[in-house]
Amino acid sequence: MSGRWPIQQQSNLLPNPALKLRTILRSMTPTHSAPSASAQRGLFITFEGIDGAGKSSHIQGLHDAFVAAGRTVVTTREPGGTPLAEKLRTLFLHEPMDALTESLLVFAGRRDHLQQVIEPALVRGDVVLCDRFTDATFAYQGSGRGFDLGVLSNLERMVQSDPSLGADFVRQPDLTVWFDLPTEVAAERLAHARVPDRFESQPQAFFAQVAAGYAARAAAQPGRFARIDSNQPRPDVWQAVRAAVARRGWLAVEA
Numbered sequence: 001m002s003g004r005w006p007i008q009q010q011s012n013l014l015p016n017p018a019l020k021l022r023t024i025l026r027s028m029t030p031t032h033s034a035p036s037a038s039a040q041r042g043l044f045i046t047f048e049g050i051d052g053a054g055k056s057s058h059i060q061g062l063h064d065a066f067v068a069a070g071r072t073v074v075t076t077r078e079p080g081g082t083p084l085a086e087k088l089r090t091l092f093l094h095e096p097m098d099a100l101t102e103s104l105l106v107f108a109g110r111r112d113h114l115q116q117v118i119e120p121a122l123v124r125g126d127v128v129l130c131d132r133f134t135d136a137t138f139a140y141q142g143s144g145r146g147f148d149l150g151v152l153s154n155l156e157r158m159v160q161s162d163p164s165l166g167a168d169f170v171r172q173p174d175l176t177v178w179f180d181l182p183t184e185v186a187a188e189r190l191a192h193a194r195v196p197d198r199f200e201s202q203p204q205a206f207f208a209q210v211a212a213g214y215a216a217r218a219a220a221q222p223g224r225f226a227r228i229d230s231n232q233p234r235p236d237v238w239q240a241v242r243a244a245v246a247r248r249g250w251l252a253v254e255a
């Protein structure tokens with residue numbers, strides 16, 4: 001990932017956990033823009049794809065584009081996004097565990113993240129840009145690790161519910177930008193990028209299953225997903241990302 005998440009990028013370089021936590025909390029502080037003329041609806045946009053698909057720089061690009069358009073933006077990530085969830089993230093990425101434990105940990109962190117960060121930001125009318133969310137759990141724990149999709153659906157309903165928003169309300173992203181890239185290209189990019197964590201060190205066959213998991217989620221909810229062909233030069237990927245957001249009327253089409 002890019003430097004947007006110093007805690008992760010420098011996890012082998014910064015041994016002081018307090019320093020790392022301060023860094024991540026600073027990066028989660030909303031970026032305020034000039035006040036807009038009227039209150040706007042909050043937007044929840046998530047970014048997904050196999051490891052190495054190239055999400056990071058485009059999340060930063062969208063952040064900048066929304067701020068330039070007068071929005072207040074909260075950039076966050078999963079696993080993580082709150083002090084509690086960041087602690088769970090460290091365990092999740094580095095300790096061996098079975099797929100049920102993985103699922104319970106990410107959903108526990110997600111509950112805290114929704115309550116502390118995402119829902120309050122959406123109530124304020126902010127734009128929330130979240131690097132991974134529940135589609136990753138279906139893709140990695142469900143499709144990749146073979147964990148029961150029915151159990152994941154139950155957890156999704158329980159964790160993402162909010163009775164104050166309606167008895168049947170289950171929070172879902174307004175848009176999921178899915179960076180789709182052949183596994184061999186992602187592996188090649190990652191080989192030059194960073195020290196792999198527990199997931200990034202999985203074989204390509206694992207990522208083929210994860211990719212199939214994303215494809216299944218996208219097929220089930222086509223209106224929510226924008227598939228981006230990430231196997232092209234970075235400026236072209238950016239144009240596709242920006243166009244997907246502009247098509248929904250949330251940003252102007254770039255000249």
Ligand SMILES: Nc1ncnc2c1ncn2[C@@H]1O[C@H](COP(=O)(O)OP(=O)(O)O)[C@@H](O)[C@H]1O
Nearest residue numbers: 001051052053054055056057189193232233234
């Ligand atoms: N379009 C692209 N073409 C070539 N390399 C890219 C492209 N996009 C990203 N990369 C490189 O691939 C690696 C993984 O990108 P990154 O954004 O960290 O992926 P992700 O956040 O999806 O895991 C990085 O080294 C990055 O510089």
Ligand SMILES: Cc1cn([C@H]2C[C@H](O)[C@@H](COP(=O)(O)OP(=O)(O)O)O2)c(=O)[nH]c1=O
Nearest residue numbers: 001051052078079106132133136137140199
């Ligand atoms: C949110 C989430 C992430 N993951 C995995 C995907 C990534 O391999 C890892 C997050 O690590 P991270 O290094 O942030 O990956 P990336 O830069 O590609 O976003 O956790 C799951 O397995 N399940 C989940 O629910």
